[in-house]
Amino acid sequence: DIWGGRSRAAAQMTSSAYIAHVLDPLISPQYVDQDMAYEKAFAKLADDPPGRRDYLRGFKRCSTYAIDWAGDKLLIATKDNALRLHEPGQSSELRSWPGEWMSMQCDPNSPHVAAAVAWGGKFRVFDTRDSASYVHDVELRKTSTSMKEFLFLCWSPDSKFIAVNNRSDQVYLIDLRQTQSASIRLGASMSMQHEVNQMVWSTEGDALWIATGGSPGKLHVYPTPSLQKDASVSVAAHQYTAISLAADPTGRYIASGGGDTLVTLWDPRHLICTDSFGFATQAVSTLGFNYDGSLLAWGTGGSGSTGGEKNLSIVSANTKNLYWQDTTPAPVQQVRWHPNRNTLxxxxxVAQLPDERERRLSGRDTAVVQLLTIPDS
Structure with missing residues (x-):
């Protein structure tokens, strides 16, 4: 049990090591046991990586736009114009939904329900357990000619709104509070002056955080559901372009990754940077907290990234210790934790994965979707 009590954790370390953890001024006493347990778990992972690392079988060599957990299954938006549902451990996909889907995300309160937006303007909310079951299936471009070329979406924590943005850097809120299954309502909208890279809602659902390009890379915080510009706040988060965002499920932090290779942690209530991590060597393209907010993972990828670099990192969100850095066969594009266990x-x-000849010579894996399970301590 990774959450073992103090006496158990102490018994598994020398007394001097345990005392060193307790006396470390950088580690809050309440996190000492957890930190030791994680250190042991990741050491076990390093000693026996084949037993804890896996890949998604039956997923063909195809580029991806997004990935999320639909319960225990993985839903993937691919560049071959389909959403594909896979169950880890099985060798074939369960079902798929054709379309130019650019982004999707599962409902935070009903993980079997997912929302997706397509480049051409289609918006869909559907049950992943049935390939023909749609809650909403709407052509948004019929509502407004500007509602097309979508790039990203994200659910509000209460599942009542979905934020979407398009290539023109316009942000829209879609109101899902209507009870009629075919009915949705457009909420507030706005146009950003800089390139929108990613969005995330605060855990309380009262603000939408937006990462934008430029120098410096800024985070813009807008009140929801109004998106009132006069009430918004902007903070400079990175020397060059803010790329990725993630919200801690406990509400303590918003994490951002930038083109300056830094990961920064923000207090969402006071809008101050509390910590930063400099372990990355390339632009931080994706990041995410685990189900209880104790772990933060990120992946690096950009024009300068290659396979063989340490493109995957995992740190403690509590003690800020670095637990894991992995040399991956290619840059990491998306990370997503399982909703209730420590599987990433x-x-x-795909474009930078080794080809078959290189794979045979080097022995490097070419799987597009990989899985990492943190063992119990």
């Missing part, structure tokens, strides 16, 4: 799914850049 991540995708690799």
């Amino acid at each position: 799914a991540y995708t690799l850049n």
